[in-house]
Structure formats: C-alpha cells, structure tokens
Amino acid sequence: MSTRRHLLGGGSAWLLLRALPAAAVSTITLEAAVQQWAGGKPVRTGRVTLDVAPLVENGNTVPISVRVDSPMTAADHVQEIVVFNEKNPQRDVVRLYFTPACGRAEAATRIRLATSQQLVALARLSDGSQWAQYVNVLVTLAACIES
Amino acid sequence: MADGARTRTLIHLPDKPQRGVPFEVRTTIAHPMENGLRSDGYGNVVPRSIITRFECRVGERAAFAADLYPAIAANPYLAFWLRLDGPATLTFEWLGDNGFAHRETRAVDPA
Numbered sequence: 621m622s623t624r625r626h627l628l629g630g631g632s633a634w635l636l637l638r639a640l641p642a643a644a645v646s647t648i649t650l651e652a653a654v655q656q657w658a659g660g661k662p663v664r665t666g667r668v669t670l671d672v673a674p675l676v677e678n679g680n681t682v683p684i685s686v687r688v689d690s691p692m693t694a695a696d697h698v699q700e701i702v703v704f705n706e707k708n709p710q711r712d713v714v715r716l717y718f719t720p721a722c723g724r725a726e727a728a729t730r731i732r733l734a735t736s737q738q739l740v741a742l743a744r745l746s747d748g749s750q751w752a753q754y755v756n757v758l759v760t761l762a763a764c765i766e767s
Numbered sequence: 768m769a770d771g772a773r774t775r776t777l778i779h780l781p782d783k784p785q786r787g788v789p790f791e792v793r794t795t796i797a798h799p800m801e802n803g804l805r806s807d808g809y810g811n812v813v814p815r816s817i818i819t820r821f822e823c824r825v826g827e828r829a830a831f832a833a834d835l836y837p838a839i840a841a842n843p844y845l846a847f848w849l850r851l852d853g854p855a856t857l858t859f860e861w862l863g864d865n866g867f868a869h870r871e872t873r874a875v876d877p878a
Contacts, residue, residue, distance in 0.1 A: 681840040692789075692850070705838060709804055712836040716847070721830035723789025723850025729833075730840040732802070763840075 650738060653704045653711035657742055658750055667751035668701060670741035674756070676733060679763035685728035686716065686741045688751070698725035700744045707737040732763035774798070774869045778859060784877040789850040792823070795842055796861050796869065802837035818843055818863035825855045851877045 648656075654663065672684045688698045697720050703713040716727045725743075736758045743751045779793040796818065803815025815837065823831040831847045849857070854876040861869045 685846075708838050709802075710836060710838065712834075713838040714836065715834040717832040717834075718847075719828075719830050721825050721828065721850060722848050724848035726848055727831075727833070728844070728846040730844050732838050732840050 650706040663750045663752045668743035670753045676759045678761045679733040679759040681730045687726035690725045697746045708734045733759045786877045789848045793846040795844045800841045816864045820862040822860045824858040
C-alpha cells in the first residue's frame, strides 16, 4: 500500500541522499583505508579476532568485540586495534589504543551499520607486525540515514 | 552540550578486583551520537554532534583510549580490560563535538 505518508517519507529520504554534504561522505574504499592505516607495511591475516553476529536485525546498534591474544607486557603488547567498514558513509568505525596496563588486548562496543557489508579489524603490535581479520555482515534494518 | 554535570554515565567495575589479574571495565555514557547525516523531517540536516574521544587513566598514566566516529551507536558503550598492581584512582574522560567534556573518577583497591 502506498499512502501519502509513505510517498513523502520516501521522497525526503531520497532528497537527503542527494543533498548529503560532500565532506560527510567518504569516497575512499575499504582497501584504501586499510592501506592508509598500514602505512606501506605488510598486513597479514590472523592474530586479531573480530566478533560480530553474521546476521544483524537492527543496524542501529550492533555489538562487536575485538581481541588479540597477547601477554600485554612492556616488551610484547598490542598498541592499537582499529575497525573499518565497507559501505557506511565513512570508513572509520573505532580506533582503540592499548597499553600494558590493560592486561588484555580486548575491547567491545556497539556500532551502526548502514547496510550489509564487510568489516575489518586491524591490529598493530609492539613488534611492528600488523594483522587483519575481515568479516561479512548481513543487515536487515539499516542505520545512519533514517530519521 | 558541554553540560558535564548532568550527563549520565554507567561504569561497571568488578566487586573484588585482584592485583595483577586483568578485569573488565564496562562504560556507557548517555549521548545521542548525532551523525550529521539525518534529516529532522523538515528537510534540514541535523548537525553532527558526537563523542570523538574516550580515555581511561590509572593515576596519571594513560591506560586505554579510543577514537570514536559517527558509526558508533548512540549512548556509546565501551568495554575494555585493566590490570592493576595496587590501589589506584581511575579517571574516565569523554570528549566530543561542540566542546563536550565529561569526567568520572573511581577508586579501586585490588586485593
């Protein structure tokens, strides 16, 4: 059924998409974001784990957690874990900075997902090595641009 | 939005933390995390207002920090771990757009 309300709602959403300020919408791809973060050094698959449900009902609040098995000593610890997405308006999701005082390189938060897409968690260790895990997520109700 | 005093936060720490054993810290702060992409229903874009930074210090030393982006859900939740060698004051600080700043402190005395 197509009521006046539906038409108006759909129309304004379309106008909003057209009128998004250029600065708010990231034009770089997921791979470009990963390359930028990596700074020309190699990124290997493994070590870092990104936990997120493969099927998400509500993209407005999606629990995720990231972790690296690390002793978290001064000599051997995780410095940073970042999460990028593929299809939100911006590639950045969160950047987490760890120190040996953390004791464990693990963190959790809740994020927004605009649509079904790929996520990546990237970890940088104190020995300079960089690790990645890619995960695909299916989203049924999208976040970000709905009022 | 810099009204730190009325901002509500939840900070969950274990009842009986132990020295040298990592424990989980869970934090939530009430904040809309307005991503600057939504319409107000009248064709105007609601201006961006998000929390951009979270920091946790043990005494004076930075222990954990996070940069947050518009992709973080409203009422940002962050859980992380700390390992303490003795009694300490934990400082939690949130910073954001439009001068938003909020700070909480908790004393912990691991057994």
